[in-house]
Amino acid sequence: MARQEGIRFLQSLIRLHALATKSDPYLAKLTRGDGRHCHGYGYLLLADYGSGWVIHYHKHDAADLLGEGEESCKANLSHVEEESRRLTELLDGAEAAVLLLHSRKASRNTPRGTLHAHPYNAGIPGISGYGEVYLAHNGSVHPEPLARKLGVDPSRYTDSHLLTLWLAQQLSRGVGLRDALAGATEFTRTALVAGAVYVAGKNVEAAIISHLSSDLTSERMEYYTPYLVEAVGLKALASPTIIDLAVRQGLEFEASRFQGTKILYQGGPRSWSATPFGRVD
Numbered sequence: 598m599a600r601q602e603g604i605r606f607l608q609s610l611i612r613l614h615a616l617a618t619k620s621d622p623y624l625a626k627l628t629r630g631d632g633r634h635c636h637g638y639g640y641l642l643l644a645d646y647g648s649g650w651v652i653h654y655h656k657h658d659a660a661d662l663l664g665e666g667e668e669s670c671k672a673n674l675s676h677v678e679e680e681s682r683r684l685t686e687l688l689d690g691a692e693a694a695v696l697l698l699h700s701r702k703a704s705r706n707t708p709r710g711t712l713h714a715h716p717y718n719a720g721i722p723g724i725s726g727y728g729e730v731y732l733a734h735n736g737s738v739h740p741e742p743l744a745r746k747l748g749v750d751p752s753r754y755t756d757s758h759l760l761t762l763w764l765a766q767q768l769s770r771g772v773g774l775r776d777a778l779a780g781a782t783e784f785t786r787t788a789l790v791a792g793a794v795y796v797a798g799k800n801v802e803a804a805i806i807s808h809l810s811s812d813l814t815s816e817r818m819e820y821y822t823p824y825l826v827e828a829v830g831l832k833a834l835a836s837p838t839i840i841d842l843a844v845r846q847g848l849e850f851e852a853s854r855f856q857g858t859k860i861l862y863q864g865g866p867r868s869w870s871a872t873p874f875g876r877v878d
Contacts, residue, residue, distance in 0.1 A: 603830020607694060608685040609848060610826075610833060615681040617838040618700040619674055623820040624838075634700035635670035636660070637714030638677045640684060641731045641794060643801060644691040650801065653687055654731075655680065656714040658701075665709050695803050695862055697792050699733040707755050717758050719765035721797075728797035730768055732761040735836075736788025736809075736821055743784055760784070760791075768795060778806040779858045785810055788821040792834055803862040805834040807855050825855040832861050 618634045625632030639656035657680070659672035677700060688694055699715035707713070721728040734757040743759040744751035747766065751759065760781060767777035774795045782789055789808040794801065807823050824840050826833040828850040835843075840852050 603828065604688050604691055604694060606828045606831050606848065606850070607696065607833075608688055609846070610835065610839065610843070611681050611685050611688075611698065613839050613842045613846070614698055614700065615677050616842055617836060618677045621836075621838045623816075623836075624702060626816050627820060633670060633674065634702045635673045636665075636703040636709060637701035637711070638673060638680065639699055639714040639716055639733075640680075641695075641697040641716050641718075642684065642687060643695040643794070643796070644687060645693040646690055647692060649799060650796075652796070653684075654716075654718070656711050656716075658709060658711045658714045660709040661711055695794060695801055697731055697733045697794055704737060704756075713755050713758065715757065716794075717761035719761050721765050721769050721795075726798055728768065728795060730761065730765050730774075731794045731796075732757065732764060733792050734760060735790040735823070737786040738781070738784040738789055739786050756786075764793060774802045774804045775858050775860050778804055781806070782808040787813060787817065790821055790823050790834075800864065801862060802860065804858060804860050805855070806858045807834075809856070823855050824852040825859070827851045834861075 621632040621634060624634070637656070637658035642653040643650045644653065657673070657676055659669040659676065663669035663672055697716045701714055703709055715733040716731040718729055718731045721730060738756045738760055740751040740754065740756045740759050743756070743763050744754070747759065747762055763781065764777050767780065768774065772780070774793060778791070778793060785808050787810050789806055792803065792805050794803045809818060809821055813821065819837065823834050823836060826835050834855065843850065
């Protein structure tokens with residue numbers, strides 16, 4: 598069961614995520630000064646208010662209406678600020694929570710729009726019932742081999758969407774979430790830094806992965822490397838920008854650079870707060 602300290606810390610991380618979305622110095626080093634993650638925003642929140650999981654799933658990208666220029670970027674940043682306040686309010690009164698939270702910086706020549714904001718999700722029909730998997734991903738994977746395994750045209754999908762569909766395929770075959778994520782490392786192009794949540798009935802599983810290409814420059818390595826955060830009643834995967842902001846605000850937590858795969862949560866409601874924390878595409 599989530600202690601109140603864990604929920605409050607999670608609410609603080611949500612506010613810091615909004616700040617990092619507006620200005621990420623690690624991203625700015627790679628983009629000649631533009632450190633904004635303004636190409637889409639979304640979250641999956643599973644909250645237990647005392648009677649089991651309630652699912653809140655939200656995605657948005659103003660590019661659907663305003664195009665892919667500066668106007669939609671500014672509109673998306675305003676949306677992140679507004680929705681972050683709403684998300685923190687949704688956590689009021691929660692006894693346990695699992696969250697995927699993501700602001701996107703789209704790669705060149707990749708589709709934009711609300712449907713391509715993270716987290717992606719895919720249904721998993723099976724003999725034991727219906728499930729869903731959600732994925733928020735930072736970095737890039739090779740789309741062509743994933744598309745071949747799925748039998749689809751890679752030009753119609755982002756790499757993260759293909760990865761989500763592949764995870765659903767693996768889960769439908771009985772592969773565990775952690776093993777499925779570990780198996781996806783063969784597709785890594787720059788980085789496979791992701792949080793995934795698998796919902797099947799009342800049971801929820803949340804896992805994280807960090808696998809970086811050995812060919813990355815030092816600046817890209819610094820940008821992509823996530824941190825495993827542990828605080829009272831909470832575990833999270835967070836970007837270095839969020840860590841820097843949390844330190845400046847004097848939050849009490851432990852953090853270490855993370856590589857590999859790890860299950861952060863497994864079971865039904867009435868457990869403790871576990872948060873795979875996503876960032877960009």
